[in-house]
Amino acid sequence: MKFTEPMTAPEDIRGQVERLASWVAAARAGAAGELRLAYGTNAAEVVPPVVVEVLESALNALKDGNAVVVGVVPKELTSRDAAALLNVSEAYVGTLVQEGKLAAQGEGVQRRLKLDDVLRFRESRDVERDRTLQEMVQQTEEDGGYPEWTDTTKGDKGR
Numbered sequence: 001m002k003f004t005e006p007m008t009a010p011e012d013i014r015g016q017v018e019r020l021a022s023w024v025a026a027a028r029a030g031a032a033g034e035l036r037l038a039y040g041t042n043a044a045e046v047v048p049p050v051v052v053e054v055l056e057s058a059l060n061a062l063k064d065g066n067a068v069v070v071g072v073v074p075k076e077l078t079s080r081d082a083a084a085l086l087n088v089s090e091a092y093v094g095t096l097v098q099e100g101k102l103a104a105q106g107e108g109v110q111r112r113l114k115l116d117d118v119l120r121f122r123e124s125r126d127v128e129r130d131r132t133l134q135e136m137v138q139q140t141e142e143d144g145g146y147p148e149w150t151d152t153t154k155g156d157k158g159r
Contacts, residue, residue, distance in 0.1 A: 001074070001081060006067035014063060021059035028052050076112045079104075085118055086125075096121070
């Protein structure tokens with residue numbers, strides 16, 4: 001993965017950055033129609049939603065005086081890069097590949113995974129994790145929760 005050097009908005013353009021941030025936020029919220037970008041005498045182009053989202057994130061950081069770093073994630077990842085995106089170990093990525101939960105080309109240090117596959121796996125894993133957590137919360141509530149935390153007669157939440 002490659003990253004730019006951190007970039008900040010100098011004080012003298014902060015007002016302009018704030019205006020742009022508000023325009024992009026309004027466009028993203030659908031309140032102001034489409035965001036269009038024009039250069040010179042070229043016709044204005046509609047800015048795609050994914051680009052609007054990137055612009056909004058960057059402009060919000062800059063208007064608050066923070067630095068922005070742009071990172072490029074390649075469409076083919078090493079096991080290390082995939083592990084970083086999934087917040088797991090490289091060994092676990094290998095296990096996911098062996099179990100057929102993630103597709104990969106090559107072996108060992110030559111193994112490559114498609115970015116789209118890794119992101120799709122991460123999304124489905126997160127959805128499943130949230131569903132399981134909600135089931136656990138529901139079951140706990142049905143079973144009466146933690147009475148030691150809800151009995152206020154014991155003081156200090158029952159502890």
